[in-house]
Structures are given as structure tokens and as C-alpha cells.
Amino acid sequence: MTQVTVRLYKQGDKVWRDFKAELIKRYESSVMVDISESEAFSKLEKQEFNNLIVVKKKSILEKRAVSGVDDSDTLKTSVNNGLTKISKKRKEARAKYARGIEEAASQCDTLIDVAKRIGKSTTFVKRVASEFDIKLPRRNNGHEEIASR
Known part of the structure; x- marks a missing residue:
């Protein structure tokens, strides 16, 4: 798949730093990498880990490879479209x-009258009015009045 650089990996009391590995699978907050070609691990360690380890996404230097485009990303794109x-x-x-x-x-005295005339809720009327810069009758001290036009 994609070769990435792992900044840090801890297993027990051992620590491996800055080694190359092949990206195999992405999870929510981690990735599975193949260490079979990595020189940081000994042959015995590679056998012990079965050539695969799971590391946190934060420890990968190539952020674009980790967040790459999946089928799930394509689905999100189509939903957004x-x-x-x-x-x-x-x-x-x-x-x-x-x-x-x-x-x-322009003809009504209150916001409620405007909403009744249009046949929509006052919230809808307010939203449309704010979007299209329409002056509406508004509430002032508990009474509805026409705002200055």
C-alpha cells in the first residue's frame, strides 16, 4: 500500500523510533502497518509481532497517508453533494x-400577522427575512411594532 514513517512505537519496556513501515489498514484512531521490510526490528521481533503492528495515527508522520481517501470518504462526499x-x-x-x-x-402590523398571511411559522418568516434583508415588524417591550424602515 503506502510506506509511512512511524515516529514512536512502544511494546512493554522496548521502544522503536523513526522506522519505515507499509500501511495495511486504517482504523478510527490507529493504523495497522507491516514491519516485514523494516530494519528497526530484529528477525525475532518480526516473528513475535507476526510482521504486523498497530500504532496510533498520531505517531505517523505522513498525515495524508493516514487520513487518505476511503470508500467511507467517498460516501461522505456524495452525501455532502x-x-x-x-x-x-x-x-x-x-x-x-x-x-x-x-x-x-409592509401591510401588516405584527410578525404573527405576516406569518398567518404567508401560511408559515414566525421562525421561518424571520429566517427568510434575515437572509434577504427584509424589515419585519418586531417585538418591542412586549408589544409588536413596525421596525423603522
Whole structure:
């Protein structure tokens, strides 16, 4: 797979530093590496470890190799693309509502009246208004008033 440099590996009272190994498998916070070609380990140690050791991702110098692109990363990318498409559609829908909210805001005295006129919640009306810079009637000292336009 990919050759990486392991900064530190401890097993019992022995410590190995700065050795090359072949990346085999990635886990959540560690990686499995093949040490069969590494010169840092003796033949006996390689046999004892069965040519494989598991080290923390933090101890690998090549961060890009450790975080590399997996199938799981591809799935995340496709999900993100799907979400951006959905958010784009929702933004277009909010733009349609923005025109109605702007008109209703100029004619109504309270935010609740604007929401009733549009047929949406006050939260939705506030979100659309903030996104499209529409002045809304707002709450002031417990009473709804028209904000200065």
C-alpha cells in the first residue's frame, strides 16, 4: 500500500523510533502497518509481532497517508453533494416566499400577522427575512411594532 514513517512505537519496556513501515489498514484512531521490510526490528521481533503492528495515527508522520481517501470518504462526499443540492432547492423556495413576506410586512402590523398571511411559522418568516434583508415588524417591550424602515 503506502510506506509511512512511524515516529514512536512502544511494546512493554522496548521502544522503536523513526522506522519505515507499509500501511495495511486504517482504523478510527490507529493504523495497522507491516514491519516485514523494516530494519528497526530484529528477525525475532518480526516473528513475535507476526510482521504486523498497530500504532496510533498520531505517531505517523505522513498525515495524508493516514487520513487518505476511503470508500467511507467517498460516501461522505456524495452525501455532502446531495445536501448542497437540497439546500440549493430550499434557497430557491425561500426566495419565492421572500417576495410574499416583503409585501405582507409592509401591510401588516405584527410578525404573527405576516406569518398567518404567508401560511408559515414566525421562525421561518424571520429566517427568510434575515437572509434577504427584509424589515419585519418586531417585538418591542412586549408589544409588536413596525421596525423603522
